[in-house]
Amino acid sequence: xxxxxxxxxxxxxxxxxxxxxxNLDFEPLSTTALILExxxxxxxxxxxxxxxxxxxxxxxxxxxxKKREIKEAQRRKKQQEERCRLEESIGNxxxxxxxxxxxxxxxxxxxxxxxxxxxQGIPPSVRGKVWSLAIGNELNITHELYDICLARAKExxxxxxxxxxxxxxxxxxxxxxxxxxxxxxxxxxISRTFPNLCIFQQxxxxxxMLHSILGAYTxxxxxxxxxxxxxxxxxxxxxNLDTADAFIAFxxxxxxxxxxxxxxxxxxxxxxxxxxxxxxxxxxxxKLFAHFKKHNLTPDIYLIDWIFTLYSKSxxxxxxxxxxxxxxxxxxxxxxxxxxGILKLFEDILTKMDFIHIxxxxxxxxxxxxxxxxxxxxxxxxxxxxxxKWAQVLLALQKDNRDMxxxxxxxxx
Numbered sequence: 001x002x003x004x005x006x007x008x009x010x011x012x013x014x015x016x017x018x019x020x021x022x023n024l025d026f027e028p029l030s031t032t033a034l035i036l037e038x039x040x041x042x043x044x045x046x047x048x049x050x051x052x053x054x055x056x057x058x059x060x061x062x063x064x065x066k067k068r069e070i071k072e073a074q075r076r077k078k079q080q081e082e083r084c085r086l087e088e089s090i091g092n093x094x095x096x097x098x099x100x101x102x103x104x105x106x107x108x109x110x111x112x113x114x115x116x117x118x119x120q121g122i123p124p125s126v127r128g129k130v131w132s133l134a135i136g137n138e139l140n141i142t143h144e145l146y147d148i149c150l151a152r153a154k155e156x157x158x159x160x161x162x163x164x165x166x167x168x169x170x171x172x173x174x175x176x177x178x179x180x181x182x183x184x185x186x187x188x189x190i191s192r193t194f195p196n197l198c199i200f201q202q203x204x205x206x207x208x209m210l211h212s213i214l215g216a217y218t219x220x221x222x223x224x225x226x227x228x229x230x231x232x233x234x235x236x237x238x239x240n241l242d243t244a245d246a247f248i249a250f251x252x253x254x255x256x257x258x259x260x261x262x263x264x265x266x267x268x269x270x271x272x273x274x275x276x277x278x279x280x281x282x283x284x285x286x287k288l289f290a291h292f293k294k295h296n297l298t299p300d301i302y303l304i305d306w307i308f309t310l311y312s313k314s315x316x317x318x319x320x321x322x323x324x325x326x327x328x329x330x331x332x333x334x335x336x337x338x339x340x341g342i343l344k345l346f347e348d349i350l351t352k353m354d355f356i357h358i359x360x361x362x363x364x365x366x367x368x369x370x371x372x373x374x375x376x377x378x379x380x381x382x383x384x385x386x387x388x389k390w391a392q393v394l395l396a397l398q399k400d401n402r403d404m405x406x407x408x409x410x411x412x413x
Contacts, residue, residue: 090123097126105133115329119375122325128240134328135249143244146216153215160184186214186226193231194317200235209238213247220251227263229308230254236312236324258332262307269398274299276394277336283385284340288347295355302362306339319371333383333390341378345369 046054096117101108108114122130190210193200200206213234218226233253237246254263261269277299282289292298305314310327312320327334342365343350350358383390 093117093120094123094125097123097130102126102129102133109133118329119326121322124240124321127321127325128237128245131237131240131324131328132245132249135252137248137252139248139252139255141220141248141251143248145220146244146247149216149219149247150212152219153212156219157215185228186211186218186231189226189228189231190214193235197317200231206235206238209243209246210235212243213238213250216247217251217254221254224254224260224263227308229305229313230263232309232312236310236317236321240321256332258307258335262304270300270304272394272397273336274303275397276390277303277339279385279393279397280336280340280381280383280390281343284381285343285347288343288351291351292358295358297355297358301359303336303339305363307335310335311338314365316367316369319369319374322371322375336390337381337383338378340381341374344380345374345377 101114101117190207191201193210195201198204200210210231214226214231217230217234218224234246234250237249237253240246241249253259257269258273260266261273278289281292281299310320311323314320315323323334323338327338330337342362346361350361353361385393388396
């Protein structure tokens with residue numbers, strides 16, 4: 001009825017102003033309306049100069065908007081081209097690794113061509129295979145041994161849950177003979193491993209796998225047990241390898257001299273590593289080295305966390321994997337070269353900071369590290385001091401400093 005009443009009413013003629021609006025090609029909105037339209041009849045008309053000024057401003061706004069659109073389109077096109085180049089580069093690299101390098105690993109892995117390709121980053125699809133070959137299996141661990149260690153760990157978990165090992169848990173010193181009690185500590189750390197990914201949390205697809213590898217290791221090496229930081233290393237391996245192969249790589253990796261020194265908390269050897277690091281620190285970054293010395297900032301403050309997790313906790317995961325690529329190729333030396341690369345990259349910032357701010361900065365590095373700039377910084381680091389390479393410097397310090405006192409490492413020539 002309301003509709004019929006409306007339909008029956010005579011329509012009022014449109015005002016001249018409404019006729020003008022109706023005849024426009026578009027409906028002006030916001031500032032466009034203020035610029036292009038005359039003012040309402042109840043307000044004074046725009047002066048001609050003001051109207052002209054508004055029209056010019058509007059035209060300038062349109063020009064700038066078009067420029068921004070063109071610039072944004074060019075940016076998107078450039079990103080797309082770079083993405084295509086990257087995908088093509090990765091695809092070509094995968095073919096080279098699969099068809100040329102991996103089938104002839106023993107003869108090709110140390111060639112110049114392969115080393116250069118290695119530096120650019122190993123394609124994710126072959127990364128696990130390359131890591132396994134590079135890390136090796138000096139411990140001769142088999143899949144069957146992993147199953148045995150895992151079964152033992154599960155039995156230990158059951159006994160802990162049932163309270164059968166209550167007497168063992170009373171010994172909080174965790175002697176070398178009973179480090180397996182550290183199995184209980186694993187549960188606490190798994191949820192803290194890459195929490196943003198969620199895949200290692202309770203109920204996540206990789207939670208049980210990570211739990212199994214860490215548990216099996218504590219039974220394989222009860223003299224070492226579980227140490228915080230191990231979960232990050234195991235998690236990175238799980239993302240690139242099957243469970244048993246990840247365990248083999250994990251066990252062999254932790255058996256390397258540097259990792260064993262840190263995870264067994266061999267203070268004397270750790271101090272020797274710090275002293276060797278400082279030799280190359282002073283050689284490469286003398287200004288920053290002096291600044292750190294002035295503020296009594298010793299390597300243990302930032303290096304321990306980096307070494308314990310092989311940078312997987314401190315750097316974005318994709319960048320950490322690239323560090324692992326070269327670490328698997330060059331060994332422990334590259335861990336300390338990477339540390340110097342980080343210091344070099346942020347040298348200008350760090351030289352302006354005091355002790356507290358330096359420690360905070362190095363403990364939590366920026367999340368948006370540019371990978372190419374980062375690797376350029378690492379490449380600029382020279383791991384040679386007075387014609388001695390890293391291994392030679394470390395060996396000399398080991399001989400001279402076996403009885404080094406505990407405390408902050410000092411540089412000795």
